[in-house]
Amino acid sequence: MPTLLEDLLSRDSQRIWASACAVIRLHDNPALDGLAAHLPHIEQETADVDLGGALFPNAEHLQQALRVLRLRREGGCPCRLYPGHLMYDPERETKAGRVQILSTDESPDRNVNYRCRCNTCGAEYNVEQGEYHYTWWQWRAAD
Numbered sequence: 001m002p003t004l005l006e007d008l009l010s011r012d013s014q015r016i017w018a019s020a021c022a023v024i025r026l027h028d029n030p031a032l033d034g035l036a037a038h039l040p041h042i043e044q045e046t047a048d049v050d051l052g053g054a055l056f057p058n059a060e061h062l063q064q065a066l067r068v069l070r071l072r073r074e075g076g077c078p079c080r081l082y083p084g085h086l087m088y089d090p091e092r093e094t095k096a097g098r099v100q101i102l103s104t105d106e107s108p109d110r111n112v113n114y115r116c117r118c119n120t121c122g123a124e125y126n127v128e129q130g131e132y133h134y135t136w137w138q139w140r141a142a143d
Contacts, residue, residue, distance in 0.1 A: 004031070005038055008065075009045045017051050017058045020065035024087070027096050029072070036073040042066070055133045060085070079118035082125060082139035089137055090114045090127050099125075115142065 007019035026032055043066060051058035064085045071081060078098065082088045093099045102115040102124070114127040124142035129135065
């Protein structure tokens, strides 16, 4: 079975997209450190690969994975990346132990609004859940 690094360097759009999504969800710090050590090579090998995507550009998943690796290399809190990507589900992040859901509020349009706190740095976020062709979550730093 190929590793995430092999997939990211493969130049195969499906493998790159799938591995980028896996990096975004990865909570294994040693594995992230190992990938972050290869960041320049990953950026070089993926720079001109067309990843496609009909409703949401798959290249955005790759860009988010690269941001995850950059942040890991710099040592910042992973919650800083939530506002820049629409695919961070508060329920999934809670199950992974990254955040705590402080409250939920169902809006009249049946979407859910969350108030969350990062378990690492304590930052709080207001999260709006929306839906069109897929469910998305917009994270904003709480006032």
